[in-house]
Amino acid sequence: MFMMEELGMLAQGVGHFMTPMSLFNIAWASLLGIVIGMLPGLTATMGVALLVTLTYGMPGDQAILTLICMYVGAIYGGGRSAILLNIPGTPASAATSLDGYPLAQQGKAGYAMGLATTSSAIGTFVGIFFLAILASTLAEFAFNFGSYEFFWLAVFGVVISGRLTGADDPLKGYIAGLLGLLVAMIGMESLHAFRRFDFGISNLSGGIDIIPAMVGAFGFAEILTVMRRKLDAQVIVSQGRTIPHFRDVWNYRRTAIRSGIIGTIVGIIPGVGEDIGSWSSYAAARRASKEKEKFGKGSYEGLTAAETGNSAVIPGALIPVLTLAIPGSTASAVLIAAMYIHDIRPGPMLMIENPDFLYQVIAMLLFTTVAITIYGLSMTKLLVKVLSVPRQKLMPVIYVLCVVGSFAISQQMFDVYVMVFFGLAGYLLREMKYPMAPIVLGIILGSLLDTNLRRGLALTGGDMTPFFTRPVSLVLCLISVIAILLSIPAVNRLLLRGLKKVRLVIKWPVKNGA
Amino acid sequence: MTNNSNRLSQADLVTGIVFVVLGLTVFYLSWTMPRLESRGIHPSTIPGLVPMILGGLLALSGLLLALRSWRQGASRHFSPLNSLRAMLANEESRRLLAMLILTLSYALILVGWLPFWLATGVYIFVSIVLFERYLTAKPVPLARCLILAGIQSVVVALVVTLVFQEIFLVRLP
Incomplete structure (x- = not known):
C-alpha cells in the first residue's frame, strides 16, 4: 500500500514533465550540460550557477528541471575529455582519465565513452533509488530537529567538508570553511535585524548573494586557470563501436552497484562532491577486483567504477538538500540558492508544504538520465567536435556570460563586482591549494549556524547544556570534534602509539601461552 | 624541498599572517558591535557572538598555518621581490x-x-x-x-x- 502510493506519486511526477515545453527544456539543458562538462575548465557548479542567471524568469519547476539537467549532463560530460584528452572536463572525472585515456590510446575511445555512458546511467539510477527511499524517512526524522540539532548540523557540514576535501591539508579545509562562514556573516542577521559588517554600503546590508559569488569562484577563477596554461591538449580521434557489449556491463555489475552505493553515501555527506565519490569508488573497486593489475592501464572495471561513482553522487547530494537544506556538493549548493529564488523552500517542511516536489525531482533525474544516455550513445563523434573549439575563442565569451549573468539577477553592477572579487579570491586560494567546497558550504550554512546557536541560547537563557545532551546533537558534536582532533598531527601520532601499545598488550599473552 | 613546495610554504606564511590579522580584525569589530542592551535582548544572543567566535578561530588557524610553514623553513631565502621577478619572467x-x-x-x-x-x-x-x-x-x-x-x-x-x-x-x- 505504502509502495503503491509512492509509485503513484512518481508516476505523477513523470507525468508532470511529459509536456512539450518540459521535454524541450530537458533536451537542450542536458546537451548544454554535456558540452559544458566536456570543456576543460567549465565545471558543473559553474554551469549550474550561470544557468540560474538565465532561468530565473522561468516557472520554478522548469527552472529547477533545467538546472538538474545541466548538473547531471556536466558531470557526465566531464568523462569525455578525461577519456579523449586525459584532462578531466570537471574534477569529478579525474579518476575516469586513469583508465579512460589508456583505453583511448589503445584505439578504444568510442567504446570507453559508451561504457562511461551506461555506467553513468547505472550510477544515477542507484542514487535515485536511495533518494526515493531515504528522503522522506530522513525528512520525517529531521522534523523533530530543533535549533540545537540544526546548529550542529551546520558545524558538522563545514567541518566534514573541510576535513574530507582538504584531505592533504585539513587545516586549509577548515580555514576555507571559516572564510565561507565569515562571508555569510555580512549583512542583516535574522534574529534582531541588525546589519553586520556592511560598512555603510547599502548593497552589503542584504548580504553577499551566493549566485554571483559562485559564478566568480567557479567561472572567472577557472577561466584564469585555463587561459594561463601554455598548451592546448591533443584530442584522440575516436573510432569503432560505441555501444558497450551487454556482457561488459553485466560482468561488472557488482562493481557498478558497489560504486553506486559509495557514490550515494559520499553525496549525502555535506559538501563532499562528485570527485571524492569517483575516487572512493575507484579505490574500492581496485581493492575488490580480481584484475587489480589492469587498473590504470585501461581497465573496463576501473572506468565503470569511476563513472558510476561520480554520477551516483548527484541524487545522493540531493538527499540532504531536499530534507535539511544542506548541500551535499557545491553544485547542489547553487541548486539550494536557485530553489529559494523560485520560492521552493528545501528542508524538513518541504515534504509537508510541497510533497510532490521530491517525486518531481526524481522524475527530472530520470528524464535527464534517459536524454544523456541517448546523446551519449548516438552523438559520440559530433560531441567530440566541441573539444576542438580553441579556448582563446571560447573563454572570453564565457567571461562575458559571467559578467552579464551576475548583473542580470538584480540588475546592479555591485553583483558584477562581487563576481570579480570572488573570482580573484577563488583563484588565489585555489593556487594555494585551498578546497572550494568548504567555502561554499560556509556561505550557505553560515546563517543556519548563527541563527540556531543564538536562538537555542535564547530558549535556554544562555545555558549550553541542550547543545550537548540531546542525542542527535551529541552525535553530530562528537563526530565534528573527532574529525578535528584526528586532523591534528600530534593527536594522530599519539593515537598510533596508543594503538601499537594495545596491539602489544593483546599479543603478549598469546606469545606467552605459546 | 622543491622550488614549488618552498614557494607554497612561503605563500602559506604570508597568508597565515593575513588570516591572523583578518581574524583579529573581525574579532575586534564583533566585540565592539552594538549589544542592543536598550532592546533588552539576552546577552548570549548579541549579533557579534558568532562572528567573534569565527574571527577567533580564523586567527588561531592562521597562526597554526604560519607557524607550520615557518617550521618548514619558509623564512629562509624569503625574497618577495625575487619571487615577483621570477614570476613575471x-x-x-x-x-x-x-x-x-x-x-x-x-x-x-x-x-x-x-x-x-x-x-x-x-x-x-x-x-x-x-x-x-x-x-x-x-x-x-x-x-x-x-x-x-x-x-x-x-x-x-x-x-x-x-x-x-x-x-x-x-x-x-
Whole structure:
C-alpha cells in the first residue's frame, strides 16, 4: 500500500514533465550540460550557477528541471575529455582519465565513452533509488530537529567538508570553511535585524548573494586557470563501436552497484562532491577486483567504477538538500540558492508544504538520465567536435556570460563586482591549494549556524547544556570534534602509539601461552 | 624541498599572517558591535557572538598555518621581490597577467562606461587577437586572426545583447 502510493506519486511526477515545453527544456539543458562538462575548465557548479542567471524568469519547476539537467549532463560530460584528452572536463572525472585515456590510446575511445555512458546511467539510477527511499524517512526524522540539532548540523557540514576535501591539508579545509562562514556573516542577521559588517554600503546590508559569488569562484577563477596554461591538449580521434557489449556491463555489475552505493553515501555527506565519490569508488573497486593489475592501464572495471561513482553522487547530494537544506556538493549548493529564488523552500517542511516536489525531482533525474544516455550513445563523434573549439575563442565569451549573468539577477553592477572579487579570491586560494567546497558550504550554512546557536541560547537563557545532551546533537558534536582532533598531527601520532601499545598488550599473552 | 613546495610554504606564511590579522580584525569589530542592551535582548544572543567566535578561530588557524610553514623553513631565502621577478619572467604568468588586465578592464571600466554591446565587442576582439597572435607559440596569420576575431566579436556582442535585452528583459548597463 505504502509502495503503491509512492509509485503513484512518481508516476505523477513523470507525468508532470511529459509536456512539450518540459521535454524541450530537458533536451537542450542536458546537451548544454554535456558540452559544458566536456570543456576543460567549465565545471558543473559553474554551469549550474550561470544557468540560474538565465532561468530565473522561468516557472520554478522548469527552472529547477533545467538546472538538474545541466548538473547531471556536466558531470557526465566531464568523462569525455578525461577519456579523449586525459584532462578531466570537471574534477569529478579525474579518476575516469586513469583508465579512460589508456583505453583511448589503445584505439578504444568510442567504446570507453559508451561504457562511461551506461555506467553513468547505472550510477544515477542507484542514487535515485536511495533518494526515493531515504528522503522522506530522513525528512520525517529531521522534523523533530530543533535549533540545537540544526546548529550542529551546520558545524558538522563545514567541518566534514573541510576535513574530507582538504584531505592533504585539513587545516586549509577548515580555514576555507571559516572564510565561507565569515562571508555569510555580512549583512542583516535574522534574529534582531541588525546589519553586520556592511560598512555603510547599502548593497552589503542584504548580504553577499551566493549566485554571483559562485559564478566568480567557479567561472572567472577557472577561466584564469585555463587561459594561463601554455598548451592546448591533443584530442584522440575516436573510432569503432560505441555501444558497450551487454556482457561488459553485466560482468561488472557488482562493481557498478558497489560504486553506486559509495557514490550515494559520499553525496549525502555535506559538501563532499562528485570527485571524492569517483575516487572512493575507484579505490574500492581496485581493492575488490580480481584484475587489480589492469587498473590504470585501461581497465573496463576501473572506468565503470569511476563513472558510476561520480554520477551516483548527484541524487545522493540531493538527499540532504531536499530534507535539511544542506548541500551535499557545491553544485547542489547553487541548486539550494536557485530553489529559494523560485520560492521552493528545501528542508524538513518541504515534504509537508510541497510533497510532490521530491517525486518531481526524481522524475527530472530520470528524464535527464534517459536524454544523456541517448546523446551519449548516438552523438559520440559530433560531441567530440566541441573539444576542438580553441579556448582563446571560447573563454572570453564565457567571461562575458559571467559578467552579464551576475548583473542580470538584480540588475546592479555591485553583483558584477562581487563576481570579480570572488573570482580573484577563488583563484588565489585555489593556487594555494585551498578546497572550494568548504567555502561554499560556509556561505550557505553560515546563517543556519548563527541563527540556531543564538536562538537555542535564547530558549535556554544562555545555558549550553541542550547543545550537548540531546542525542542527535551529541552525535553530530562528537563526530565534528573527532574529525578535528584526528586532523591534528600530534593527536594522530599519539593515537598510533596508543594503538601499537594495545596491539602489544593483546599479543603478549598469546606469545606467552605459546 | 622543491622550488614549488618552498614557494607554497612561503605563500602559506604570508597568508597565515593575513588570516591572523583578518581574524583579529573581525574579532575586534564583533566585540565592539552594538549589544542592543536598550532592546533588552539576552546577552548570549548579541549579533557579534558568532562572528567573534569565527574571527577567533580564523586567527588561531592562521597562526597554526604560519607557524607550520615557518617550521618548514619558509623564512629562509624569503625574497618577495625575487619571487615577483621570477614570476613575471614566466610565460604562464604573462598570459595570466594579460588575462587579468583584459577581464578586469572589461568588468570594472568598459561595462558602464561604453554601451554594453560595444564594451563586449571590444573586449572579445582584443582578447582573441592577443591570445591568438601574440601570447602563443603558434601565432595565427594576422589578417585571418583580425577578420575571424572581428566576426566573432560582432556576433557575440549582438547575440548576448539581444538575448538579454529582448528575451530576458534585462536593462543592460
